[in-house]
Amino acid sequence: MEKYSCAFGLDPAYVPVLQEGGLRFTGRGEEGAVRVLELPGHPFFLATLFQPELAGDGSRPHPAITAFASAARERARSRSERS
Numbered sequence: 664m665e666k667y668s669c670a671f672g673l674d675p676a677y678v679p680v681l682q683e684g685g686l687r688f689t690g691r692g693e694e695g696a697v698r699v700l701e702l703p704g705h706p707f708f709l710a711t712l713f714q715p716e717l718a719g720d721g722s723r724p725h726p727a728i729t730a731f732a733s734a735a736r737e738r739a740r741s742r743s744e745r746s
Contacts, residue, residue, distance in 0.1 A: 669712055673697045707734035 673681075678688065678697065690699025690711070702708035707730070715725035724732075 672712060673700075706738055707731055 673696070675696070681700070682688070685702060685704075687701050687703055688697045688699070689701050690697070692698050698712045700710045709727060709731070711727065715727045718725050
């Protein structure tokens with residue numbers, strides 16, 4: 664559960680087209696509107712319409728931020744091993 668306070672959103676008319684293109688819609692608001700999407704097979708492709716930095720008290724990063732940092736670290740490590 665995340666706080667969402669934005670006037671923007673995904674036009675529902677585009678959902679089927681984007682799904683056909685491979686996107687997965689993995690989070691929805693209470694009213695059913697898309698709030699999170701991912702691209703399977705990509706090292707890290709996550710789009711949210713909530714702001715993870717607003718969650719919590721600032722003492723630890725949001726799981727989405729931690730996952731992004733881990734994916735970036737792993738990508739850098741694998742690139743340096745290939746060099």
